[in-house]
Amino acid sequence: MIDFWSNLHPVVQGLIKGLAVIMVIFPLAGACSLAERKVSAWMQGRPGPNRAIVPWIAWIPFVGTFLQRLGVFHLMADGAKFLFKEEPVPGHVNKVYFALAPAIAMMPALTTITVVPFGAYFNAAGDAIPLVLANVDVGLLAVFAVSSLGVYSLILAGWASNSKYPFLGSVRASAQLISYELSMTLSVIPVFLWINAPGAPGTMSLAKVVEFQSLPGFWGGTWFVFLMPLSAFIFLVSLFAETNRQPFDMPESEADLVGGFHTEYGAFKWSLFFVAEYSHMLVGSGVFTLLFFGGWNPLPWISLADLVGWLHHATHAAWTIHPLFVGVLSLGIFLGKVLTLIFIFMWVRWTVPRFRYDQVMKLGWQKLLPLAIANLILYALAIAFIQKSAS
Amino acid sequence: MAPALFHLFALLTVASAVGVVATKNAVTAAMSFLLCLVGVAGLFVQLDAYLLAFLLLLVYAGAVVALFLFIIMLLDTQGQKNWGFKKFPIFVSLIALGLLLTGLGTFVTRGQLDAPNPNAAGGVGAALKPYAYQLFTTYLLPVQVMGFLLLIAMLGVIVLSKKIDGVEDVK
Known part of the structure; x- marks a missing residue:
């Protein structure tokens, strides 16, 4: 099995690994859309989707009814509906760009996952090896660069639709995404100033950030959210804006623009926009978890290595230190944190009223950006002072 | 590959x-x-x-x-209709074409580009530190000048887009 794998051509290996990750992220994004409906229903005190059921599962007592009430089959029903529905293409659109926009929405959303580590295991020497498709040194920069291309799908969708509301939505989208990208980029710089100690080779790798949060000792084990709460806050707010989530849903704004950039879209093209939005949320939450919430470390001051060590000590079983078990454990911890964040996204969406467009711009340029710059200068001075006195 | x-x-x-x-x-x-x-x-x-x-x-x-x-x-x-060729764009295009042909000509006659000096590059690539070091030492002046240019451009935009009371809109 292992021999077969390592004998494969590197390109084939890469393809299989990439496809495996896409096979996870795509249904996960779909499941998020179901979760969104369930969470919104829960917050508004109604049952939510609870009818769809496959006949032969309905025959199972209790379990069948439970799954039906949970609404899990709505996911399949939705998927099948979007696949087999008629694809409406209005006569007044620019056909090439109209069809291209949903595809462009998916590409950056899925490409960013290549550099986001989602777990780790320990090799024989005890070093943590991150589970990631491409462990490049520019990690976070690659995420920012590729995800910034996502704005084109909104711009093109609105422009190609050739009608007023989508156009307004896409104009708002391009202004909003570019505005909040600045605060987002500035807010993470303190993290990288902190982990790039003088003398060591510089890095922007996300795996390195987690490594710094799993060092032993009080300061080593501190998650960066405690060290840099303001950075985390600015990053989170910008993340809401970058993923077009309420209260920043200007590109869509159902309240005043019908459906914003996707007004003219239907069926599978429409659902692609939504899978892309949820993929962006998943990747964004993943990056947020890695930067500020310790990545795959279970608790602050308790690293993955500690947990595995305790498990091994308690059970004396060999499987507790098997790389496969550790990998799955870290993946579970990481996914748990990411899904919690996704829940917070939904929680905010159904709690906070949406902004007006001028408020979004004012918040971005007059509040968040100065705050991010002040935060950066403060931390740059503090880190320089600490590292000077430490050396 | x-x-x-x-x-x-x-x-x-x-x-x-x-x-x-x-x-x-x-x-x-x-x-x-x-x-x-x-x-x-x-x-x-x-x-x-x-x-x-x-x-x-x-x-x-x-x-x-x-x-x-x-x-x-x-x-x-x-x-919009095509603007057609005017004198100035043609003149500028000819200069650009001349530069391009000269560049290609030197490339063809020399057969290859100069190999970059491996010592000067100092392991640039993925590592960020050499870049930062170069920017803050060798290329400090260009960086400052570029920053100043951008600042001026930004000020210009602010002045142009700001509505000043008592001043007629220039159009």
């Missing part, structure tokens, strides 16, 4: 660069420009200049071309 990738990205870059000037639709031109930048970023990655590649994507592809599109869409250039 590597030559195939090089040819792929080189072809993408050149084809989309031709697309920028050949197409009549302004949005298609901007999108071709975007593809061209992606192609150049791909070439940078093959030279191990990851930082440059991703900065190119982040700044140009992510923000600058998006603003181009933004403005093209706001101005709505769809109905």
